Structures are given as C-alpha cells and as structure tokens.
Amino acid sequence: MAVSSVNMGHYSLPAHCPQGLAGLQAAGAGAIVSALCRTGTGMGSRVWWRWTALALLLAAPLAPASVTLTGEGLFYLLSAEMATQQGDRQDALAAWKHSVDQLPTAAVLAAATKAAAQLGDLPQALHWAKHWHELAPEDSESARFEAGLLLADGQDSAAIDLLQATLARFPDDERVSSELAELLAQHGRLGDAERLIHSVLQQHPQSAAAQMTLGRIALLEKQPEKAESAFARALELRPDWDEAAILHAETLHQQGNALAALRSIQGFCAAHPNAEAARVYLAKLYLSLGGQTQAYRVLQQLSLLRPEQPQIWEQLLLLGIAEKDWTGSQQALEHLRELLPHSPLLSYYQGRLAEEQKDWAPALAAYDKLSGTPLADEAQLRMVQIYYAQGQKKKALLQVEKLQARHPDNVQIPLLRAELLQEQGQVASAVQVLDQALEQHPRDADLWYARGTVAEQQGDYAGMEKAMKIVIDLRPEDAQAYNFLGYSLLQRRDELATAAHYLHKAIQLAPEDPNIQDSVGWLYHLQGDQAQALKYLQQAHAGLGEEPEVLSHLGRVLWKMGQKKEARTLWQQGLKRHPTSRRLQEDLLHP
Known part of the structure; x- marks a missing residue:
C-alpha cells in the first residue's frame, strides 16, 4: 500500500491548491457565490441553503424584455447589461443606478436587483428588491427574490414572514409553498414544513419542485432513503433537471452506495450532454472514489461546453498535472492566461507545472514572482519543497521554520515541517511539531492523519489507531484513514477480521483507488482467496505501475497460484527499476 499523502475529501481540491482566496479574487464576485455553494457546511445546512438560495436566484435572466427605451435610458440600460456580463462590478452598478433613476419600473428594478446580486452587492440588491416588490405586489417572483436575498443576508425571520404573507396572497403558487416549507424545515419546524408540502402535493401531484423540497x-430529518425516493420522483417528473439528478446521486452516495450514485449521475450525463452542473458533480464524485483519470476526462469534456469558465480550466490544469499530461496542462494554462491575464494564479500554476517535471529553476523563478500577492505563502511552501528535493535540506527546514513563526495559525506549514523532519529520520521532532499544532487545532483531520503516520513509524500502533479513528470521526468518508488502519493490521497479521472491516469500507468509499486496491488484494491473499487477490492486485499494478510493494504483492500471489516463472520475471523487472528495494530482493531470494 502506497499511502496517499493528499486527502481529496468529498468536494475538496488537492493539498496546497489556492482555489479559495486567489481563485475568488481572480474570478470575481460571481465565483464567490458559486464557491460558497461548493464549500458549504454540508447538504441541508443553513449556510448551504442561504447561499444556494442566492445562487439559484442568479439563474434568472437579467434583461427587462417588456421595457422599450430610447435615448439616455436605453444607453444606461445597455451599458449596465454589458458591464454585468463582463463582470465589471463598479461600472455595472453605476449604470444600473442610472437606469433605475431614469425609469424606476418593476421590470428595470427586477433586472437591477438580479444584477446586483450577481455582482455580489447584497445590500444594493436588497434595496432594489424591496422597491421591485412594492411596485409589483401581484408578482410572486418579486417576493420570492426578496425572500431569497433576506435569507442570504441572514434575515431568516423576515424571509419566513415575507413568504408566509406571499403564500396568503398566492395560495396556489407551488414555488412559494416549496420555498417556505424548506425554510421552515431549516428552522426546525419540520412538522409545519411537511404539512405544507403535502398540501401542495395534494393540489399539484405532478410538482417536481414539491418533491425536491x-x-x-x-435529509434534515436524517431519512436518506425517503430523500432518495423524493429526488427520484422529482427527476421522473422533470428528467432534465440537473439539481434533482445531483441530489439523487449524492443521497445514494451518503447511504454508502457509491457505485449506484456513480451509475445514476453517469446515466443522467449521457442522456443530457449539455448538463454542466451534473458533469461538475460527476468529476467531483470520481475524485472522491479515487477515479482521478475519469474525473480528468469529464473536465476535458466540460471545457468544450464552457470554454469561457476559468474555474474549469483551473481544475483541468490541476488534474492534468496529477495525470502527468504536460501537453494538456500547458494548454489549460494558456486558456487560463487568456481568461485571467493579470491573475497571480498564472505564475503559481506555471511553477507547479515546472516543479512536477522537476524543472527546478523555472519553478523557483515562477514562485518568486508571487512575492507580495495573496499566494506568497503558498509559493514559499512550494519553494521549501523544491529546496528539499534539490538536497538543500537545512535551507528547506530553516525556511519552513521562519514561515511557521510568521503564520502560526496556518496548519499546512507544520504539516510540511513535520513531513520534512520525518523524512530525515527526526521522528521525535516531527511528533513535537504535530503535537504543538494539534494543541491549537485539535479538530484538524489532516494534522491527526499526519500524527497517525508518525506514530506508525515509531511503532506506536495504539497511538496510530487513536489518531486514525479521530480522522474517521472528523471525516467519516476518509477512505485513506480506513486504508491506513486496515493495512497496518495486515502488516502485523493482527486482527484480520478487523482489518477486513476497515479495508472493505475503504474500497467501498474509493473503489478505483489503486493504493486501496493493493491493500484489499493483499487482504484476500492472506485470507486464502488468491483469485480475488489477483484481480485487485492487477488493478493496483495498472494504476501504480512499477511500485515495489505492489510488485511484491502481485508476485507473491502469482507464486502461490503456481505461476512461479511469471512471479520471478515480475520481481526481476521491478529490481531493474528499483535496484535498492530490499522487499524485491527478499522476494527473489526467499519466494
């Protein structure tokens, strides 16, 4: 088992990826809303719902089609729409203010409200939304939009009051009922919410929106099977609804049925080739299951659908680097350069691309350009790793110590420092660094994972198990933690049944991860099922290539199955690539 040092998480990016700060600064306010939706605190959480409400509102068209203008009013309106489309926040808001002053109609106020929300100016959006609602009290959309903005602003009670008043005026509007029911549920009024939505379904049995709610x-009631059934029904009523397809797949995934989730969203994407949101989710699901190559292919397809989206090219670039597709990565970088010509991300990814190809000088030069930018600390961390790879170990440790002194709250720095110390054999010093960091961040799963790996290296198996169980408690879907625990037990031939429990959970969470395939294959070998062992170890070999441990395991299984010549050939080929591998040497001497 080659233990992965980077935990992808369910919706996260590779370690040291600056998607959060720099990505938002480069992509503008629209990306802030989408990023907040992606990084919410869990499906069904209040934060997630607030920002999702706002993001869904932003899908509405801006143009006030019913308005006919000439002269100055037309000029400002066209300027406002153009500046909004280009993401020019300052000019767009100024032009919308002029448009509203020139013609304060409901249609213009509606467009201005949506534009302000899209541009990230929530107070201005709320101001215009109130005027829009005052001018169009018979339009339920104005009330629903204002309620969504109130919710995004944290004014939950005001949003509930507004939707209840709107429902009294529009008792047959299923959209108002659905939004109110979901909001009531978020505030713990689950009984009221269910009664309201069931009354909607009695009047509108074909309402996909009601089924979604x-x-x-x-989900809030922690009844995933019931949720899955409702989302499936919503998808049946509206077969092209991205959101229903995503929630249906995600609910299956939450129930531990990852393969069913994958099949569900794959089928939807095949039937709807232009479904962008579903493809984004499919890529993330592949990543969570260890299918990095498959995720890369999905993003390549998505880049053809939305070549103007920098976030897609950024993700594609990261995965291209991970896949060692240097040509594809360079192409993605050039697309990013066209879309974000002044972003510090360009130098960062130029450095990453050079670093991964061990082209140290250009990598250091690219990272050095990031001094004074939001990515400066990230660049310093990358430079430290390059110094270490070049053999400048003292310089690397000195630099990382300085970084930690300047940024005591950054958990990535002690993680890197401990890793460098551990590689140098200074295990006690690595333990000290991690324990100090854990005093400040006692619920950081990455720190606990690192602490577990160091404990394993020390032979402190009880400490390792404690650390990895804390990781699992903090991140129940962390396949690598289950894998680490299970494989450690296998190595010690200790509690085989318990090892099997952890490893079966790991492969269930990440069935395409070759590290986990190797562990599970070795488990089957020790259990005496050589056919199953061969199946998993061949998959691991295909994914990890000439990794000595995988070659050792696969050879042992082939030897056990009587294929001794094939086993020796495998070990000999492995030794040509890894002449210092004691494991392969031992296999050949004592098969």
Whole structure:
C-alpha cells in the first residue's frame, strides 16, 4: 500500500491548491457565490441553503424584455447589461443606478436587483428588491427574490414572514409553498414544513419542485432513503433537471452506495450532454472514489461546453498535472492566461507545472514572482519543497521554520515541517511539531492523519489507531484513514477480521483507488482467496505501475497460484527499476 499523502475529501481540491482566496479574487464576485455553494457546511445546512438560495436566484435572466427605451435610458440600460456580463462590478452598478433613476419600473428594478446580486452587492440588491416588490405586489417572483436575498443576508425571520404573507396572497403558487416549507424545515419546524408540502402535493401531484423540497426536508430529518425516493420522483417528473439528478446521486452516495450514485449521475450525463452542473458533480464524485483519470476526462469534456469558465480550466490544469499530461496542462494554462491575464494564479500554476517535471529553476523563478500577492505563502511552501528535493535540506527546514513563526495559525506549514523532519529520520521532532499544532487545532483531520503516520513509524500502533479513528470521526468518508488502519493490521497479521472491516469500507468509499486496491488484494491473499487477490492486485499494478510493494504483492500471489516463472520475471523487472528495494530482493531470494 502506497499511502496517499493528499486527502481529496468529498468536494475538496488537492493539498496546497489556492482555489479559495486567489481563485475568488481572480474570478470575481460571481465565483464567490458559486464557491460558497461548493464549500458549504454540508447538504441541508443553513449556510448551504442561504447561499444556494442566492445562487439559484442568479439563474434568472437579467434583461427587462417588456421595457422599450430610447435615448439616455436605453444607453444606461445597455451599458449596465454589458458591464454585468463582463463582470465589471463598479461600472455595472453605476449604470444600473442610472437606469433605475431614469425609469424606476418593476421590470428595470427586477433586472437591477438580479444584477446586483450577481455582482455580489447584497445590500444594493436588497434595496432594489424591496422597491421591485412594492411596485409589483401581484408578482410572486418579486417576493420570492426578496425572500431569497433576506435569507442570504441572514434575515431568516423576515424571509419566513415575507413568504408566509406571499403564500396568503398566492395560495396556489407551488414555488412559494416549496420555498417556505424548506425554510421552515431549516428552522426546525419540520412538522409545519411537511404539512405544507403535502398540501401542495395534494393540489399539484405532478410538482417536481414539491418533491425536491420533500427530499430536502427528509435529509434534515436524517431519512436518506425517503430523500432518495423524493429526488427520484422529482427527476421522473422533470428528467432534465440537473439539481434533482445531483441530489439523487449524492443521497445514494451518503447511504454508502457509491457505485449506484456513480451509475445514476453517469446515466443522467449521457442522456443530457449539455448538463454542466451534473458533469461538475460527476468529476467531483470520481475524485472522491479515487477515479482521478475519469474525473480528468469529464473536465476535458466540460471545457468544450464552457470554454469561457476559468474555474474549469483551473481544475483541468490541476488534474492534468496529477495525470502527468504536460501537453494538456500547458494548454489549460494558456486558456487560463487568456481568461485571467493579470491573475497571480498564472505564475503559481506555471511553477507547479515546472516543479512536477522537476524543472527546478523555472519553478523557483515562477514562485518568486508571487512575492507580495495573496499566494506568497503558498509559493514559499512550494519553494521549501523544491529546496528539499534539490538536497538543500537545512535551507528547506530553516525556511519552513521562519514561515511557521510568521503564520502560526496556518496548519499546512507544520504539516510540511513535520513531513520534512520525518523524512530525515527526526521522528521525535516531527511528533513535537504535530503535537504543538494539534494543541491549537485539535479538530484538524489532516494534522491527526499526519500524527497517525508518525506514530506508525515509531511503532506506536495504539497511538496510530487513536489518531486514525479521530480522522474517521472528523471525516467519516476518509477512505485513506480506513486504508491506513486496515493495512497496518495486515502488516502485523493482527486482527484480520478487523482489518477486513476497515479495508472493505475503504474500497467501498474509493473503489478505483489503486493504493486501496493493493491493500484489499493483499487482504484476500492472506485470507486464502488468491483469485480475488489477483484481480485487485492487477488493478493496483495498472494504476501504480512499477511500485515495489505492489510488485511484491502481485508476485507473491502469482507464486502461490503456481505461476512461479511469471512471479520471478515480475520481481526481476521491478529490481531493474528499483535496484535498492530490499522487499524485491527478499522476494527473489526467499519466494
């Protein structure tokens, strides 16, 4: 088992990826809303719902089609729409203010409200939304939009009051009922929410929106099977609904049925080739299951659908680097350069691309350009790793110590420092660094994972198990933690049944991860099932190539199955690539 040092998480990016700060600064306010939706505190959480409400509102068209203008009013309106499309926040808001002053109609106020929300000016959006609602009290959309903005602003009670008043005026509007029911559920009024949504379904049995709300309420009630059924029904009623397809797959995944989730979203994407949101989710699901190559292919397809989206090219570049597709990565970088010509991300990724190809001088030069930018600390961390790879170990440790002194709250720095110390054999010093960091960040899963690996290296198996169990408690879907625990037990031939429990959970969470395939294959070998062992170890070999441990395991299974010549050939080929591998030497001497 080659233990992965980077935990992808369910919706996260590779370690040291600056998607958060720099990505938002480069992509503008629109990306802030989408990023907040991606990094919410969990499906069904209040934060997630607030920002999702706002993001869904932003899908509405801006143009006030019913308005006919000439002269100055037309000039400002066209200027406002153009500046909004280009993401020019300052000019767009100024032009919308002029448009509203020139013609304060409901249609213009509606467009201005949506533009302000899209541009990230929530107070201005709320101001215009109130005027829009005052001018169009018979339009339920104005009330729903204002309620969504109130919710995004944290004014939950005001949003509930507004939707209740709107429902009294529009008792047959299923959209108002659905939004109110979901909001009531978020505030713990689950009974009221369910009664409201069931009354909607009695009047509108074909309402996909009501089924979606029923599913979300079921999630809040921690009834995933009920939620899955509701989302499936919503998808049946509206077969092209991205959101329903994503929630249906995600609910299956949450129930531990990862393969069913994958099949579900794959089928939807095949039937709807232009479904962008579903493809983004499919790529993330592949990543969570260890399918890095498959995720890369999905993003390549998505880049053809939305070549103007910098976030897609950024993700594609990261995965291209991970896949060692240098040509594809360079192409993605050039697309980013066209879309974000002044972003510090360009130098960062130029450095990453050079670093991964061990082209140290250009990598250091690219990272050095990031001094004084939001990516400066990230660049310093990368430079430290390059110094270490070049053999400048003292310089690397000195630099990382200085970084930690300047940024005591950054958990990535002690993680890197401990890793460098551990590689130098200074295990006690690595333990000290991690323990100090854990005093400040006692619920950081990455720190606990690192602490577990060091404990294993020390032979402190009880400490390792404690650390990895804390990781699992903090991140229940962390396949690598289950894998680490299970494989450690296998190595010690200790509690084989317990090892099997952890490893079966790991492969269930990440069935395409070759590190986990190797562990599970070795488990089957020790259990005496050589056919199953061969299947998993061949998959691991295909994914990890000439990794000595995988070659050792695969050879042992082939030897056990009587294929001794094939086993020797495998070990000999492995030794040509890894002449210092004691494991392969031992296999050949004592098969």
